Amino acid sequence: MPAPIRLRELIRTIRTARTQAEEREMIQKECAAIRSSFREEDNTYRCRNVAKLLYMHMLGYPAHFGQLECLKLIASQKFTDKRIGYLGAMLLLDERQDVHLLMTNCIKNDLNHSTQYVQGLALCTLGCMGSSEMCRDLAGEVEKLLKTSNSYLRKKAALCAVHVIRKVPELMEMFLPATKNLLSEKNHGVLHTSVVLLTEMCERSPDMLSHFRKNEKLVPQLVRILKNLIMSGYSPEHDVSGISDPFLQVRILRLLRILGKSDDDSSEAMNDILAQVATNTETSKNVGNAILYETVLTIMDIKSESGLRVLAINILGRFLLNNDKNIRYVALTSLLKTVQTDHNAVQRHRSTIVDCLKDLDVSIKRRAMELSFALVNGNNIRGMMKELLYFLDSCDPEFKADCASGVFLAAEKYAPSKRWHIDTIMRVLTTAGSYVRDDSVPNLIQLITNSVEMHAYTVQRLYKALLDDISQQPLVQVASWCIGEYGDLLVSGQCEEEEPIQVTEDEVLDVLEGLLVSNLSTPVTRGYSLTAIMKLSTRFSGVNRIKKVVSIYGSSIDVELQQRAVEYNALFKKYDHMRPALLERMPIMEKTATNGPTEIVQTNGETEPSVVEPKHLPPVTQPANQANDLLDLLGGNDVVPVIQTTMPTKPASAGGELLDLLGDLSLSGGPATAPASSVPTSQPSFLLDGLSSQPLFNDIAAAAIPPMTAYNKNGLKIDFTFERANPNPNVAVITIHASNSTEADMTEFVFQAAVPKTFQLQLLSPSSNVVPALNQGTVTQVIRVLNPQKLRMRIKLTYTLKGSPVQDLAEVNNFPAQSWQ
Amino acid sequence: MQFMLLFSRQGKLRLQKWYVPLSDKEKKKITRELVQTVLARKPKMCSFLEWRDMKIVYKRYASLYFCCAIENQDNELITLEIIHRYVELLDKYFGSVCELDIIFNFEKAYFILDEFLLGGEAQETSKKNVLKAIEQADLLQENIDFQMRLFAGVMLPNMVSESSGLFQN
Numbered sequence: 001m002p003a004p005i006r007l008r009e010l011i012r013t014i015r016t017a018r019t020q021a022e023e024r025e026m027i028q029k030e031c032a033a034i035r036s037s038f039r040e041e042d043n044t045y046r047c048r049n050v051a052k053l054l055y056m057h058m059l060g061y062p063a064h065f066g067q068l069e070c071l072k073l074i075a076s077q078k079f080t081d082k083r084i085g086y087l088g089a090m091l092l093l094d095e096r097q098d099v100h101l102l103m104t105n106c107i108k109n110d111l112n113h114s115t116q117y118v119q120g121l122a123l124c125t126l127g128c129m130g131s132s133e134m135c136r137d138l139a140g141e142v143e144k145l146l147k148t149s150n151s152y153l154r155k156k157a158a159l160c161a162v163h164v165i166r167k168v169p170e171l172m173e174m175f176l177p178a179t180k181n182l183l184s185e186k187n188h189g190v191l192h193t194s195v196v197l198l199t200e201m202c203e204r205s206p207d208m209l210s211h212f213r214k215n216e217k218l219v220p221q222l223v224r225i226l227k228n229l230i231m232s233g234y235s236p237e238h239d240v241s242g243i244s245d246p247f248l249q250v251r252i253l254r255l256l257r258i259l260g261k262s263d264d265d266s267s268e269a270m271n272d273i274l275a276q277v278a279t280n281t282e283t284s285k286n287v288g289n290a291i292l293y294e295t296v297l298t299i300m301d302i303k304s305e306s307g308l309r310v311l312a313i314n315i316l317g318r319f320l321l322n323n324d325k326n327i328r329y330v331a332l333t334s335l336l337k338t339v340q341t342d343h344n345a346v347q348r349h350r351s352t353i354v355d356c357l358k359d360l361d362v363s364i365k366r367r368a369m370e371l372s373f374a375l376v377n378g379n380n381i382r383g384m385m386k387e388l389l390y391f392l393d394s395c396d397p398e399f400k401a402d403c404a405s406g407v408f409l410a411a412e413k414y415a416p417s418k419r420w421h422i423d424t425i426m427r428v429l430t431t432a433g434s435y436v437r438d439d440s441v442p443n444l445i446q447l448i449t450n451s452v453e454m455h456a457y458t459v460q461r462l463y464k465a466l467l468d469d470i471s472q473q474p475l476v477q478v479a480s481w482c483i484g485e486y487g488d489l490l491v492s493g494q495c496e497e498e499e500p501i502q503v504t505e506d507e508v509l510d511v512l513e514g515l516l517v518s519n520l521s522t523p524v525t526r527g528y529s530l531t532a533i534m535k536l537s538t539r540f541s542g543v544n545r546i547k548k549v550v551s552i553y554g555s556s557i558d559v560e561l562q563q564r565a566v567e568y569n570a571l572f573k574k575y576d577h578m579r580p581a582l583l584e585r586m587p588i589m590e591k592t593a594t595n596g597p598t599e600i601v602q603t604n605g606e607t608e609p610s611v612v613e614p615k616h617l618p619p620v621t622q623p624a625n626q627a628n629d630l631l632d633l634l635g636g637n638d639v640v641p642v643i644q645t646t647m648p649t650k651p652a653s654a655g656g657e658l659l660d661l662l663g664d665l666s667l668s669g670g671p672a673t674a675p676a677s678s679v680p681t682s683q684p685s686f687l688l689d690g691l692s693s694q695p696l697f698n699d700i701a702a703a704a705i706p707p708m709t710a711y712n713k714n715g716l717k718i719d720f721t722f723e724r725a726n727p728n729p730n731v732a733v734i735t736i737h738a739s740n741s742t743e744a745d746m747t748e749f750v751f752q753a754a755v756p757k758t759f760q761l762q763l764l765s766p767s768s769n770v771v772p773a774l775n776q777g778t779v780t781q782v783i784r785v786l787n788p789q790k791l792r793m794r795i796k797l798t799y800t801l802k803g804s805p806v807q808d809l810a811e812v813n814n815f816p817a818q819s820w821q
Numbered sequence: 822m823q824f825m826l827l828f829s830r831q832g833k834l835r836l837q838k839w840y841v842p843l844s845d846k847e848k849k850k851i852t853r854e855l856v857q858t859v860l861a862r863k864p865k866m867c868s869f870l871e872w873r874d875m876k877i878v879y880k881r882y883a884s885l886y887f888c889c890a891i892e893n894q895d896n897e898l899i900t901l902e903i904i905h906r907y908v909e910l911l912d913k914y915f916g917s918v919c920e921l922d923i924i925f926n927f928e929k930a931y932f933i934l935d936e937f938l939l940g941g942e943a944q945e946t947s948k949k950n951v952l953k954a955i956e957q958a959d960l961l962q963e964n965i966d967f968q969m970r971l972f973a974g975v976m977l978p979n980m981v982s983e984s985s986g987l988f989q990n
Contacts, residue, residue, distance in 0.1 A: 007928075011924065012925075015924075054927075055927065058834055058835075058836075058837065058927065059834075060834075060849070079961050079962050080962045083932065083958070083962065084928065087928060087931055087932070087935075091837075094842050094844075095842045096842065096844060115961065117954075117957065117958045117961055120936075120954075120958075123939070124939055127939045127940040128935075128939065128940055129839075129842065152954065155944050156939055159939040159940045159944050160939070160940070162940060162942065163940045188945075188946045188947055189944060189945040189946060189947065192943060192944070192945075192946050193939075237947045237948075237949055237950075238946055238947055240906075245946050246899065247899065247903070247943050247946045248946055250899045254894075254896070286901055286902065287902055289898055290896060290898030290899040290901070293898050294896050294899070325866070325867040326867050326868050326897070326898065326901070327898075328867075329867045329869055329897075330869075330898060360866075361866045361867045362866070362870075363866070363867050363869060363870050363871070364867060
């Protein structure tokens with residue numbers, strides 16, 4: 001067989017290939033040759049072949065068939081073989097393949113080889129890609145080499161030890177004795193790697209850290225070395241642009257940082273040297289700045305005296321003005337880290353930071369943006385917001401979402417006035433409307449609702465924005481919601497804050513209908529606008545047009561729209577008298593935590609003094625995917641007729657009508673659709689159990705309230721058990737247990753309850769809606785009542801027994817006295 | 822340091838040194854995406870970028886990009902100096918190094934890197950010492966046959982070993 005071609009030859013040949021296909025062909029041919037050469041177990045050319053394979057691997061071609069050959073090369077006695085073999089191992093093998101374990105023995109032998117360059121190869125390979133098993137096996141050898149006087153090997157052993165510790169942290173202890181006099185070495189290589197080793201140990205183990213601080217007196221040693229580096233004259237061997245061994249200096253500073261953190265004594269011991277480095281280092285080249293950077297990081301992290309801290313921040317300030325953008329970037333990063341602790345000092349550089357927003361470099365802009373938001377406070381909010389909004393206008397899309405969120409947060413915290421707040425939000429919506437996060441829409445709506453005096457102004461501005469541009473969905477959604485709510489204010493031209501515009505009802509309806517048909521509107525937006533149109537039926541005089549629109553959408557392909565339209569239609573046809581009540585103004589919404597609608601107790605309108613009209617039932621108009629918890633509770637799928645969660649009893653007739661309403665209307669979900677999320681996770685097992693009436697909220701007072709039978713007729717018995725909810729002792733938690741003593745199951749069982757106006761009631765979902773026959777099981781459901789006084793309740797039961805529907809109404813008056821005390 | 826990549830302006834990989842264990846597929850993916858990202862950057866932009874959860878430091882020397890991924894606690898500015906030192910070493914060794922030198926002598930580029938960095942950290946801060954070690958190792962490559970046979974008590978008049986031909990032009 002002819003001798004395999006040389007490496008250089010191959011490289012030259014492959015580079016002449018003009019197409020990818022040609023190259024692939026050459027490679028395949030060569031691979032085949034190499035493979036047959038491997039099969040022949042040819043020792044002479046193995047090295048050459050593996051080298052060629054490595055080249056082809058770098059081009060992206062598979063080379064796994066060379067893995068074992070690498071091992072054979074490592075085992076060879078020739079240095080050349082070993083060199084290529086170890087290189088191949090580092091490139092082709094990794095700890096995921098079992099093959100690499102076969103190396104362990106070779107490495108062990110080579111670690112004890114007579115030639116230091118062979119030992120070096122072994123240390124290097126182990127330190128780069130040794131797996132945990134290999135590290136465990138060979139740690140002893142590494143430790144031995146760490147104590148050798150040969151500095152060439154010692155430095156490599158130190159870094160190898162670092163790798164071993166990273167892979168197998170338990171082995172850290174065994175290297176401790178060898179570190180004793182590492183720092184007394186003169187050789188910079190050993191010094192550098194020793195500092196790295198000590199850093200690794202201190203970072204990983206607080207015990208090690210305190211050991212090195214106290215017992216070894218590491219800080220004075222490091223200070224001494226650093227001082228020598230700075231004070232000593234020109235040393236050509238380690239000089240970089242006039243600075244002596246910057247790599248070592250930076251490493252020492254980093255270790256000092258770890259040693260000085262939260263330790264007064266250590267911090268004091270290094271104060272002087274830090275000041276010296278900070279003031280004496282040459283800043284004209286990158287090297288000097290690298291050292292200053294590390295120094296600043298150290299000063300900020302340890303317990304340095306205030307003078308030193310000010311020095312550090314000033315260095316960063318100077319960095320900000322440096323022409324080199326790398327330096328500016330690094331300055332912004334560091335300032336971001338320190339802005340929390342040294343806020344005032346950083347504020348002094350605010351204008352420079354804000355200027356960085358206009359920098360061309362993306363990384364710098366991002367840093368500047370983050371830092372700007374961190375610097376916003378009550379005093380500078382107006383100025384800062386102007387800059388940030390300008391930035392929002394002109395920045396790249398990747399920034400817009402974060403910037404918009406940041407603006408909202410800042411505005412919420414520091415808004416000087418409601419009008420300013422709303423103006424700012426409007427500005428964000430109009431410039432970056434499509435990038436705002438999903439939850440900003442409900443947050444905004446809540447904000448707008450709560451700024452009662454700004455309603456007219458807000459709706460006017462939003463209307464004008466809609467006329468300009470309907471492509472930005474969050475803006476459109478908020479705008480349609482507002483127009484739906486406050487359309488009457490818009491049409492009546494009542495705005496105080498700015499010049500009122502003249503708008504007719506038809507124009508408003510035109511705009512909303514336009515949203516419905518536009519291609520730009522998402523289904524969610526369409527939902528918003530349909531509901532808004534519906535709401536306007538009680539605020540505008542021309543109802544016929546609205547009726548027409550609503551009935552058209554009753555046959556829409558979009559299920560969501562169709563459902564709404566159908567229900568609104570029903571509202572027009574059968575329940576016109578209910579319409580005004582249902583579509584009244586929204587009450588002030590409470591800002592709630594984002595989890596746990598169960599914590600919310602429904603507010604009735606009259607308990608909120610700031611709402612203009614007394615409310616009976618808050619209308620439910622939020623589309624399905626809104627995160628607003630209050631309204632989530634009322635209907636995940638947006639059922640307009642209110643779920644039975646609030647039923648204040650009005651004077652008898654109205655009350656009766658309400659309950660009628662709930663009875664006759666086929667609710668698209670019955671109580672079974674009260675959002676499942678509202679049931680706390682601990683409940684289901686309890687509810688489905690139906691066995692114990694002992695509550696999960698183990699309140700001693702609870703045990704004192706006896707259960708009672710609320711209803712017992714026609715085989716259906718409903719028992720109430722009570723407990724006081726732990727977080728709020730004024731809330732009584734009533735669990736109903738429905739049992740059925742007849743022979744047949746009661747299916748489609750629905751329990752509804754209404755309480756007098758002075759109470760607030762919340763009904764959670766039932767365990768099921770089938771009450772099994774012959775008392776084989778119970779259906780349970782939880783009612784939460786806020787009750788300062790004697791409770792009365794009217795209940796309505798519907799179920800199907802043996803195919804025929806049954807309905808019944810009852811009053812429950814026999815609540816035990818303890819249930820309201 | 823997590824890894825160092827050298828690639829040309831056309832995106833061809835010239836050297837890859839990984840200090841973290843990753844599968845071949847992952848390495849290829851990272852390489853491909855990172856190369857794209859770095860090549861897309863304009864010349865005036867800063868040498869640092871955040872990519873995935875790593876800090877990337879890169880610098881272009883003639884037609885080659887030197888790109889390192891460092892940990893969050895590492896000093897970016899000193900990493901630039903490390904890259905520069907490596908280029909200086911290559912330059913000294915090859916005499917006015919250019920991309921072709923690294924293409925045709927990639928194994929040497931690796932050897933030099935392995936004498937300068939180990940496990941992602943600098944093992945020797947003196948340029949002179951790194952170059953001396955490489956020189957000695959190269960000599961060893963040529964002479965090992967001679968030395969081995971010397972130990973065995975056999976002297977051979979002609980010392981040119983076959984394997985050394987691999988590295989001669």
